[in-house]
Amino acid sequence: MTKIGIIKEGKVPIDRRVPLTPQQAKQVADDFGVEVVVQSSDIRCFPDDDYRNVGLDIVESIDDCDIILGVKEVPIEKLIPGKTHFFFSHTIKKQDYNRDLLRAILDKKIRLIDWETLTNESGNRIIAFGRWAGIVGAYNGLWTFGKRYNLFSLRRANECFDYEDLKNEFNKIQLPNIKIALTGGGRVTKGAMEVLIGAGIRQVTPHDFLNERFDEPVFTQLNSRDYNRRKDGEEFHRNEFYSNPEMYEGDFLKYAKVTDILIACAFWDPAAPVLFHREDVLKDDFDIRIIADITCDIEGSIPSTKKPSTIDDPIYDYNPSDDVVEQAMSDEGNITVMAVDNLPCELPRDASESFGNELVNNVIPHLLGNDEEQVIHRATITSSGTLTENYQYLQDYVDGN
Template identity: 55%
Template structure:
């Protein structure tokens, strides 16, 4: 029986990412579940799991991974780290023609690398099966509450990235004793939104219906989950149809203004198509009845569905203020009249141990069975961007991008 040699990459992208595709215990599970698999781990001084945590379980460390058949990382691999003629798994961030990764895709083609992008691994229904979305939602919701507490000087939570893991972060919740009777809106219904809801539920905040959220007053903090149908309308159609909305978002209008009038903290977790309407406009934010004062833009679409998200923020400096009167940005918490925005674009990095364990679970359940059994169902083939020095058929639309042409502005 021929073995498949898998190398766990050290993350080389700057800024540093501490996540791993497979934690030490998940590596052991791989070896137990898939006798055809062999594993080696590239040493790393910054990984959230130490080298010793791997070696203590008998997992070998190896700097040179040239003998491996498959190399698995998380984020983009630096061009000078790419080994020719190998199969790589990582989030390449190239499928939307992102300008900053054009040279990476060109190098992958030039080095005859087979690139399988996690973002493109889907089931038969087209749903993604490996993602960090849940952890973006968990950390984003926590950061949103942290930001609201600091804005109004109610409480000061330890930043998520200073917490050892999820359990440590949950301990911080006990500090939230004086959250006023605010209303929190969570948009979306996918992994990200579910992660955010998980935090609010663990805090034992009360979830209410859309009707009650809009029309009732409460003497305690409450939250609502909003789906696309709650804040969009197609003027020429009287019945909501989700399929039509996703196929023809340009035909719809936003009705989010009714929520903006009663919401204190907005947690943006919904995927946004640029052809769809924005939730609200800069002009809307200048109206006296516009109540939102804190935004956790967890999906982090710059100049997207939430217009006050004018830039990405960082883990070290996660928030900024937006002045609705001038449209200008200011330091976070600089004026109560400003809208304070949290827009970190790499939220799962703040709880890397938990996020990595969860991701490894998905790899073991959804990816490795196809990898070790020669992808008989074509699951990995659908996610393969390059092979044999060429773009695969599904990704031929990237040809101009790969040739040095059109890119998507950052």
């Protein structure tokens, strides 16, 4: 019988999320005829007793499991040789800080399947925490505005029991006639829009956002075509933009002239245009004062995102004159940045339940079945000590080149 183990998260700072809630873990065991055990943990949002109460064994070691399920990167010393590991490895973009992790996975002949690489036949991701990153990121952006201008005081998201509890804070949000720009169109953006609409902020078109004055706070949602343009002046084509981004240049500054809060949710390819440059921030007509950078691409499309922030210390100031990070809200000329890189951790129970539902419905049937659609095959990064065919491009990264 296949044995699946839910690992105790070992990354620091701690992550309280789980890949499967107690009820979902029990469902997997019953519906698929496998054994599911749970490594004892004093940090996860669902305590050991919650799993024990649905009939699952709590164990100290999961070394005898065939498949190990986790959320964040597993510390190298806790990787179990020869097993199948699922977690967000943060290696597929050749992230320097995880090169040694991927090397260790290869050395230990681990079969690594990254949650981020699980896709359907159309190439769309089938499991993610994106909606919850958007929800918490947008909420944090509003929290930051209230804090910077002493307008209202909200509980932090991680101080709320769950999303329903967090919604009780919405009626405290009293905004002046500001404009909020939201980039992107995927799960993260939709999550952010839930919060803005829930807080009573009206959505307007990009055209009206640019050209009209309002007597209430408003937001607009910007897709790639709204803030990128062909260098040759020809018509924007979405598929072309994603396949040949070098043919395009940024056209975001017209929005920066009328925006008070930027909530950045759009995936950014390093080959694509940036939203703006540091020099643009120094211009008199650049109005953005608060940026909630949910994408958190360091030194990426947004020059003020110089480093990630943390749940405990969620904001910092960006001084564009000197291009440096300063203490949050230390100068009115600065931009206040929220760039927490693990936003779903602030609502771990909701985020885990949503993620677990996708795992049960979209991944487990392929993992424990015959994988006819090659979902698991496509997502497997390493196997038996080598990179799989789809991930051979990582070899120079592994080699240190």
